[in-house]
Amino acid sequence: MTTELTAKLKAHKPTVIALFQGQLQEQASEQNTQAQIQESRNQHSERLQAPPEERLLLKQEQYRADLKLAESIRPVCAWAYIDTIQPPQHILLTGATGFLGVFLLRELLQQTRAKIHCLVRADSVAKGHHKILDSLHRYQLCDRALSSEAQTRIVPVVGDLARPNLGLPPEAFAALSQTIDVIYHNAAWVHHASPYSRLRDTNVCGTQTLLQLACQAHPKPFHYSSTLSVLPAQLPEGKTRMYEQDPLSQYPVPKGGYTQSKWVAEQLVTQAGDRGLPITLYRPGPISGHSQTGVFNRDDFLYRLMQGYIQLGSAPVGEMPLDLLPVDYVSWAMVYLSRQPRSLGKTFHLIHPHPVSSELLFAPLAEAGYSIQRVSYQAWYRQLMAIAHQDPSHALYPLVSLFSSRRQTAAQPESTAQAAPSEVPFDCKNTRTALDAAPKPCPALSPGLFKTYISAMQQADALPPARAFSSA
Template sequence: MSSTRQLANDPLSSSWAAGFRSTLRAYARTHLPEAMVPAHFVVLPELPKLPNGKVDRGSLPALTGDEGGADNAYVAPRTSVEAQLARIWQDLLGLSTVGVETSFFDLGGDSLTVLQMAAQVREVYDVRLDLRRMFEDPTVAQLARMVSSQADPAVTGAGNPRGVGTEEMRADAVLPADIVPDEDALPAATGPYRNVLLTGGTGYTGAFLLRELLDRSQADVWVLVRADGPEQAARRVMENLAEYDLVRDGDRERVIGVPGDTGRPYLGLSREDHHRVAAEVEMIIHNAAISSWIVPYAKIKPVNILGAQEVLRLACRSRIKPVHFISTTGVYPGHLGERRWEEEPLTESDGVVGGYRQSKWVADSLMTAARERGIPTQVYRPGAITGSQVTGACATETFINHLIKGCIQLGAYLDYDLLLDLVPVDYCAASVVHLALGGVHAEPVFNLPSSRPAGMNELFELIVDFGYPLRRLDYQDWYQELSAALERGEENEMRYYLPLFGADRPAEEVGFAGAKPEFAAEKLHEALAGSGIECRPVDRDLFHLYLQYFVSTGYLPAPSTALDQTRSQ
């Protein structure tokens, strides 16, 4: 027998595979909403290949349900309602048994099959499920309470499941005692900088921040990115620049790829690399973050909070390094009516909702605490980042852009009194880099709002003006049409955001209807005086530029195509 042949009952191999599946699942749950986390992982010694070298998908083994999916212990149905609902799940998911306390998504469900399940439940019980509440606790037991005539109001009225209490936020905002400048650390450089570290450089805002750093300085830009080595890291950064047509001659020579991970201790760097980066880098722009609104606080915390701590820890070693942190106006509490927010350190935490906003509130507060300990920090709070005000280049992976596409696919938009503060990405990047290259300012915080906020209804009217035949519906009617379309299996971008929408109203993360926040920017404008950096308002011309970009890239159909699709329905 070959010494390399694997034994079918090899306990060491089985243990390793189980551990590897657990690691993959933990990583996925850190970076994906629950509905998108794979329920099963199959570990193979190698992938089957076709003669051309591509993966032979037809030869991949079928899932058997034994691939380490659900972690919950099996709990049998306890009532007739639970038993019937469990049978619906078994038929839909192709399983022999379903525990009533096991997550629908751990059993192999996803954001599409949950809609099919909801349709079957409605047919049997004549109850339209509140899908937002279903996503909060996707178990047979919860579903039974929702369809029962004696529903438990304490369960069906659950609070925001993606956030935490203010006590936990404030506890996480306490800066660890070891984050303090080394006694023998060199003083902070004041510029011009020779070496700058950028995190989040493979994201949308990160691409424009890198472009501005390369254009406005002579510094080499070290970019922290998940990769197998420096060359792959640099290649990923350059590919991201190219995606938005931002590559210029000579860029590659000044981009230094740093393989690492903001979600790991010491930024995922080896001891040697950590010492080297700490010694060479003179200034840091910390932009990396998980920005999804539907990922819970606990899953965001390693990157958004602990990652901020690791950046500050790096800033204390060898040489004190100024840290310029990209926060968000989302750190301000939701507030009905008018409220003005000044450019100052955070104090209020009540009303900051959802994992993303709460994690940014904590990281923002950590920056203030670090400044008090002698680490030069600067916080920038932009509104919702939108496309370039020059080219229209725009990221698709944002809530507002998914909402736009979803409404176009549906042929209708929701009538919702929500004020949006949309900030062009190149204006934001130019402002941050201009100020960062000038050193840390006396004021610790700058708001970066738009030049003019726009109502959601106003933006959808511009979309109609562009040529998309959208109907305007009351929220409840829009939600019912969206749910029905998804239950029929129609493609719609909003399927990923169902946890944010209930039958009566959206979740708090979407925004408070009727809220009219004002973000002070006098300190920002004073600091930018004479720079020539100005924010273009998101008006008809600019918004149509964004829509033209989406059509040119294939993200949106041309308006005439959308009209033909609507007529055929």
């Protein structure tokens, strides 16, 4: 635009020129943000080429660099925290084909009238739509309650969280930022055996790109699915509880590449909140199967624990608390909380309000025909370490790190099972206050629920036949 033309526009259409200049500034900011994210990706690739002895120092440097949200990611205008939220017309959901994500999709379709735009990796919109519906069917969510009309409100957005601009052309990314009213970021590459470097583009850079989308055009409430694992497995010295409002930055870098990537990504979301973006953080603990159908995720904690006990034929003597939440309740609670105006700016710990002893598992397993020998924790831990070194295909392999930090010491009784990350007391005041008067009660962790899970696992051939196990 020439200086002469600018002057004429100012003289005749001051509003038009102001809007046009604002668009130019926003486009420049968007280009700058994408350049910063791409530069971060390039620097990371260079670090991977470093000699092994340099990688440890570079890893710490990488965390420090990744913990800085791009300066250009800021809301284009202020967000007013008010006592009412207009029902959204267009929602962006990531991770809609995953276990928790597909249940979130179902709840969003039921609790809102919005169109749900689902970021999905596919070759076409039609294939993306098929992929989403396939997930709904796989987890038994396409029942009569999910009407044909509700299914028409599913809008596939073919893209990739790990790529710049979500893999979208710039004009499509800009159009999406204009359309969307609220974002539910639930997607992540979950792989407990992978290093941070492998998960970073999806879990960290992808989150930063979505924050850019949330800030662009107009501020959009940003609901982020984190994990309770970003907090330490043991209480830091001097603390009696870990509170929902505690800054995550006060806690050390957790173990494991996946958890590290979530630890970094959550802090990026918090920084965006500090800059004025309306955010809400959800930290679920262990998520179990559906409380009625028993449908489950083959990577969930309870499934792997039960399958692992059966594969080993043994379990440690002693109790550990189970604070699992069924997936149907977690997804319902997250969407319910997200629709309450006072949830904005808060963090919610989602664990069962009434944990039960792990001893409750063994009677239903025995009734189903599985005889589990109870051994000392030390003996069981030795078996676990053999798995860690020899059998990556074992059900307990992804859980090894959860148990390794709890190895017995001389001061601990041999009969006590010190194996549960859920032993750490997590504060849940925000969650309890918001959900105590909610219309849906939390399902009890009862023997009947565990029987439902065992039956569903057997029907899915996820557990060995009890007769074959008994004769082995």
